[in-house]
Amino acid sequence: MPIQRVFTIASANYTNIGDALIYRKALSWTADVQSRHVFVGRAPNLWLEQIELERGRDTVYGASVGDVRGRLRSITTWAFRLAFGRGSTALVFDVGEVWLQRRRLPYELLNLVLAVIVRLRGGVVIRPPHAVHANYSKATLAVFRLGERLTNLSYFRTRQSRELVGRGVAVPDIGFSEERRSGLPVDRRDLLLVSLRGDRPDVDETWVAGVRLFAERKGWRIAAVTQVVEDEQRSHSLAERLGGAVVPWLGEDRIRMERELIDVYGRAAFVVSDRLHVLVYGLLCGAVGAEVVPTPSPKVAVHLATAGIDAVTIDATAHGAEQIAAFLESVHARREEILAAVPKAGSRLAAAEREVRDLLTR
DSSP, X not given: OXXXXXXXXXXXXXXXXXXXXXXXXXXXXXXXXXXXXXXXXXXXXXXXXXXXXXXTTEEXXXXXXXXXXXHHHHHHHHHHHHHHOSSOEEEEOOOEEEEEOGGGHHHHHHHHHHHHHHHHTTOEEEEEEEEEEEEEOHHHHHHHHHHHHTOSEEEEXXXXXXXXXXXXXXXXXXXXXXXXXXXXXXXXXXXXXXXXXXXXXXXXXXXXXXXXXXXXXXXXEEEEOOSBGGGHHHHHHHHHHHTOEEOOOOTTOHHHHHHHHHHHHTTEEEEEESOHHHHHHHHHTTOEEEEEESSOOSHHHHHHHHTTOOSXXXXXXXXXXHHHHHHHHHHHHTHHHHHHHHHHHHHHXXXXXXXXXXXXXX
């Protein structure tokens, strides 16, 4: 019997264009179901447009910023209708990063209860591409693993997460299923883009010298871009130190900002970033990239490796300016090899999407 109702959550960092990308793609996997119930937390109306929810077709649950009681009522209503409403049901968990610290234990217990109810009523449970954050509690992980046992289809966006949990299938980050853009021909691309997290330690002058040296040798201009509003100040600082330009953040108009970024990536020859989805967007638009930062977290490297892209990350603290420039050149020299992995990643995700659609409509 085809699934009649999908219940899912799309509550994220609403100022992060990468989050909008992955939630939009995850929601598209459930487009064949006639009724979708989506909890969005304190999301602004623009977020609903970004992830392409349809007000007439989708039932949206949430409340304004600061209205804690309103959000509690919304999530309670969402959970009650999931558990006791009529019709065959699918519970589709969050896409992206899963946090399993000790304080998340009650949340995972609730998820487990909801999964049990859905399966007992003949429904299905799906986890679109997700990954367990490296900082986890053993107790919370244990509950999460129990929930995974009740999951009909589960996709991990890193091999490490799949091995940690012991179930499911490793696939690339769902962002790789986004439409690829051709952008400018390679010989007309003359931009080196930089975009670094504002909540991580700043880069030093050796890093600046290495990136500038790479750009000068290639004859490229440098520009700093912001894909998450919290990084905007860091982007302005980088542009000033690198002698480059800034692609300005366009205020609250994040739909227009995403279009602007896609245009800029389509003119870029290379991207340097510690943001996963900055690099993913660059790859989708024909620009290869690398992560060169002080003491990088494993996140970017393990996610790109699952998509078939290796050896694009180094620790800037262990390298001089000449070494940084040489590393960036070595990554750029592999342009064709790296870009060839992008459609392959998309094909693996297309197969996963077909499995989900088949399960929902069987």
